[in-house]
Amino acid sequence: MTKPKNIDVLKQLENLFDYLFSIGQIVAVVSRSQENAEKFAATFDIPKSYSSYEKFAADADIKIVYIGSAYTEHVRLSIQMLNAGKHVLCEKPLADTLKDVKLVHNLAWEKQLFFMEVCRINKNVALPIYAACVRNEKITTKTTQDRIKEEIISKNIGEPQMVSARFFLNFNYCERIKTQIRAGMLLDAGIYTVQFACLVYGEYPVSVKAVGEVVQSGHDIDGCIILSYSKGQKACLMYSSNVKSNTNCASIHSTKGSIELKDHFWCPEEVILSTGKETNKIPVGPVPFNYPNSGGLCYEAEEVRKCINSGKTEYAHYSHKDSEMVHKIMENVAKQIGRKLPYEK
Amino acid sequence: MTKPKNIDVLKQLENLFDYLFSIGQIVAVVSRSQENAEKFAATFDIPKSYSSYEKFAADADIKIVYIGSAYTEHVRLSIQMLNAGKHVLCEKPLADTLKDVKLVHNLAWEKQLFFMEVCRINKNVALPIYAACVRNEKITTKTTQDRIKEEIISKNIGEPQMVSARFFLNFNYCERIKTQIRAGMLLDAGIYTVQFACLVYGEYPVSVKAVGEVVQSGHDIDGCIILSYSKGQKACLMYSSNVKSNTNCASIHSTKGSIELKDHFWCPEEVILSTGKETNKIPVGPVPFNYPNSGGLCYEAEEVRKCINSGKTEYAHYSHKDSEMVHKIMENVAKQIGRKLPYEK
Numbered sequence: 001m002t003k004p005k006n007i008d009v010l011k012q013l014e015n016l017f018d019y020l021f022s023i024g025q026i027v028a029v030v031s032r033s034q035e036n037a038e039k040f041a042a043t044f045d046i047p048k049s050y051s052s053y054e055k056f057a058a059d060a061d062i063k064i065v066y067i068g069s070a071y072t073e074h075v076r077l078s079i080q081m082l083n084a085g086k087h088v089l090c091e092k093p094l095a096d097t098l099k100d101v102k103l104v105h106n107l108a109w110e111k112q113l114f115f116m117e118v119c120r121i122n123k124n125v126a127l128p129i130y131a132a133c134v135r136n137e138k139i140t141t142k143t144t145q146d147r148i149k150e151e152i153i154s155k156n157i158g159e160p161q162m163v164s165a166r167f168f169l170n171f172n173y174c175e176r177i178k179t180q181i182r183a184g185m186l187l188d189a190g191i192y193t194v195q196f197a198c199l200v201y202g203e204y205p206v207s208v209k210a211v212g213e214v215v216q217s218g219h220d221i222d223g224c225i226i227l228s229y230s231k232g233q234k235a236c237l238m239y240s241s242n243v244k245s246n247t248n249c250a251s252i253h254s255t256k257g258s259i260e261l262k263d264h265f266w267c268p269e270e271v272i273l274s275t276g277k278e279t280n281k282i283p284v285g286p287v288p289f290n291y292p293n294s295g296g297l298c299y300e301a302e303e304v305r306k307c308i309n310s311g312k313t314e315y316a317h318y319s320h321k322d323s324e325m326v327h328k329i330m331e332n333v334a335k336q337i338g339r340k341l342p343y344e345k
Numbered sequence: 346m347t348k349p350k351n352i353d354v355l356k357q358l359e360n361l362f363d364y365l366f367s368i369g370q371i372v373a374v375v376s377r378s379q380e381n382a383e384k385f386a387a388t389f390d391i392p393k394s395y396s397s398y399e400k401f402a403a404d405a406d407i408k409i410v411y412i413g414s415a416y417t418e419h420v421r422l423s424i425q426m427l428n429a430g431k432h433v434l435c436e437k438p439l440a441d442t443l444k445d446v447k448l449v450h451n452l453a454w455e456k457q458l459f460f461m462e463v464c465r466i467n468k469n470v471a472l473p474i475y476a477a478c479v480r481n482e483k484i485t486t487k488t489t490q491d492r493i494k495e496e497i498i499s500k501n502i503g504e505p506q507m508v509s510a511r512f513f514l515n516f517n518y519c520e521r522i523k524t525q526i527r528a529g530m531l532l533d534a535g536i537y538t539v540q541f542a543c544l545v546y547g548e549y550p551v552s553v554k555a556v557g558e559v560v561q562s563g564h565d566i567d568g569c570i571i572l573s574y575s576k577g578q579k580a581c582l583m584y585s586s587n588v589k590s591n592t593n594c595a596s597i598h599s600t601k602g603s604i605e606l607k608d609h610f611w612c613p614e615e616v617i618l619s620t621g622k623e624t625n626k627i628p629v630g631p632v633p634f635n636y637p638n639s640g641g642l643c644y645e646a647e648e649v650r651k652c653i654n655s656g657k658t659e660y661a662h663y664s665h666k667d668s669e670m671v672h673k674i675m676e677n678v679a680k681q682i683g684r685k686l687p688y689e690k
Contacts, residue, residue, distance in 0.1 A: 158589070161567065161588045162567070162569075162583055162585055162588055164509075164511065164581075164583060166507075166509065166598075168598055170600065207556060209554040209555075209556060209571065210571075211554060211571050222506065222577070224507075224579050224581045226554065226555075226556050226570075226581075228556045232558045232567070234556060234567070234569050234583070236509075236569045236583050237581075238507055238509060238581050240506055240598070242600055243506045243598040243599065243600065244503070244598075244599070244600060244602055244603070245598050245602075245603050246603075247596065247598075247603060251592065253511075253513055253585070253588040254588065254589070255587055255588065257590075258589070258590050260592065
């Protein structure tokens with residue numbers, strides 16, 4: 001077998017930033033602090049750095065902006081960048097109200113620009129297919145979202161009946177909220193579990209029941225949610241800031257079998273499908289990431305690139321409608337548990 | 346090392362009925378049908394068989410009765426046997442109302458006889474300890490319930506914050522309820538998940554939220570329950586009659602670590618504790634069991650024997666109060682989901 005021509009692309013998959021550079025150019029970084037912007041640019045070899053969001057938005061070289069600021073700035077910055085004609089991938093949570101989520105979506109639609117709230121797209125590398133791809137000299141592996149949807153549509157596992165997902169962290173949330181702008185655990189971690197249930201069932205639940213602890217600041221620090229759907233299907237979701245666990249799995253339990261996304265389910269290295277175990281390749285970064293398996297974000301970048309190149313303004317597996325469904329559920333939960341974030345309008 | 350004297354007892358642990366005979370004598374079996382009683386007696390080498398519950402109750406050789414009838418007979422038979430001066434181990438669910446559960450408990454207390462609703466006590470064989478026991482020529486291994494309580498009290502895993510448990514079956518419940526007397530999935534399977542939460546938290550929850558499908562006959566066929574406790578701890582429980590799964594696990598997620606009871610959690614062969622993995626020895630029977638790992642019931646028999654021999658009328662880890670707590674929660678759930686069993690008064 002001769003060496004595949006695209007072996008470099010495969011190699012680049014091992015490094016998030018190499019990969020980002022391989023599919024486009026990282027043009028500029030912006031921060032309120034010029035010092036921070038320059039430091040970031042130097043670390044990741046980015047040509048331009050800004051401390052003015054206006055000047056950044058006016059840079060004609062920039063086609064798409066990834067917003068990873070404090071969550072309270074997500075809506076304002078999304079609007080600013082969309083108004084400047086940029087496509088936007090915004091870190092979750094886009095907003096703490098459904099109203100604000102819709103505001104941004106409507107603007108993106110009006111401007112016919114790509115917009116997506118981050119939903120942790122991951123590549124699901126089926127090993128035999130992967131080997132075949134190398135031989136075919138192209139990468140055709142699918143995202144985890146694609147594979148799950150395929151499994152559900154094919155009815156290989158029968159009809160999904162129960163979904164479970166849990167996201168536990170142990171990072172002293174009550175201390176963090178004193179110095180950091182945090183959105184509460186529902187919006188910080190619970191959102192992934194809600195996104196997962198929505199991916200599986202694809203409709204708004206007929207019933208939402210939730211509990212959660214709300215501390216004096218108004219932040220919620222944990223929660224459990226039960227969602228019930230039109231055909232009697234259910235989802236049981238759990239999240240906490242005060243649990244040490246390495247079993248943050250998500251699973252779909254169906255009439256003929258199960259699908260399981262192993263810890264960390266939002267960026268899993270292992271997925272159990274009806275066809276057996278599949279493993280994910282998670283790229284590393286040039287410096288350590290703040291959160292586990294963040295290198296997997298390259299797959300999100302790749303999907304966004306494909307959408308933009310093909311003129312799509314939304315991602316099929318996490319459309320504006322999907323994102324709004326997730327936020328509508330979370331708004332319902334927030335109301336039930338009495339959450340009132342310090343920054344909520 | 347010389348061969349331990351009690352090696353036969355260890356060997357007997359491999360067979361449920363050998364074990365039962367080793368700790369006492371199975372005296373008699375009773376069934377409405379003389380033919381069935383005789384067949385059962387012949388299969389398991391039991392000296393006497395009855396088709397009259399009155400004559401069975403009058404047999405002075407019988408000290409303790411295990412009631413494994415249709416659940417609708419549990420209360421009536423428990424009362425009959427207690428009134429005849431027998432200790433009783435009754436299959437779950439003891440009853441479909443808390444009122445009936447209390448009725449039986451009060452009678453047992455009045456008569457000062459041992460009474461327990463089955464709660465699947467399992468032996469947790471810590472392998473190094475087990476080896477040591479063989480050398481010490483006695484079996485001192487602990488039940489899973491003991492080990493979990495020890496872990497919680499020792500705070501090895503910190504403070505429990507979240508409990509999860511799921512019990513999924515795929516056995517065409519909607520067909521079965523047409524010909525069999527069934528108690529609905531909450532009382533058939535959900536009870537184990539509720540028992541588990543009660544074992545961990547040991548108090549009545551401050552909030553119970555539940556959903557469940559109720560079919561035309563009035564039976565519930567699945568459900569999800571969230572329990573919230575006084576210090577903000579929570580439990581998320583799931584059960585279904587329509588799911589094929591081999592991931593029926595239960596876990597305790599705490600501030601410093603987790604405990605996990607692997608599939609099938611109510612009779613696990615593997616438990617992950619703070620100290621590592623421990624494996625259970627599940628005895629087989631002389632004929633195949635109807636349900637997985639039923640050989641583990643020998644451990645329940647052993648605990649009951651120890652209680653009776655030491656003059657106790659309740660089992661410490663599943664007292665009458667504990668059983669009533671479980672039924673009180675289930676009564677709350679049944680009301681929320683609108684269950685109405687055909688046999689409920």
